[in-house]
Amino acid sequence: MRLRYRGSASTCGFALCLASTDKYEDTILPNGVFAGTPEDTLDCVCSLYLATPHI
Template sequence: MPTVPESTRSSLSQRLTAHARTSWPRLAGLDVRHRGQFAYVDGELADGQTIKLMRLRHGGSASTWGFALYLASSDKYEDTILPTGSFAGSPEDALDCACSLYLAIPEI
């Protein structure tokens, strides 16, 4: 199992953090952890609560990652199709997909 290069790890964290700041104000921060070819992304809410969001799979490109959504019902990550129709895409697209599910405010 190949590991993600350190430069790509740093770039991924910076990209996701910058995107979260501008697109997801409910997130106070992100925690990006790496294990092998995977990056696990958790969100931190303003009240200090941490929620698991997604897992990204590095495929050799810093701009395209495989996407798996965290499913609380099974406490597992499951490969998921992005709104673009692909199982892989930009980290920002993956974050938007996960946050749309877990952070969307329901309309009343």
């Protein structure tokens, strides 16, 4: 995961690294926007990681 500064310390976007391409892709938060608080982005990433079955 990479946080992206959006002009304010309380607002950031984030991107996830795709293993298939080894590139970062901007990711949408569950509320449908590309930016939120750092806590929102970390909560989203943790829920994605913990909800994904590992093979």
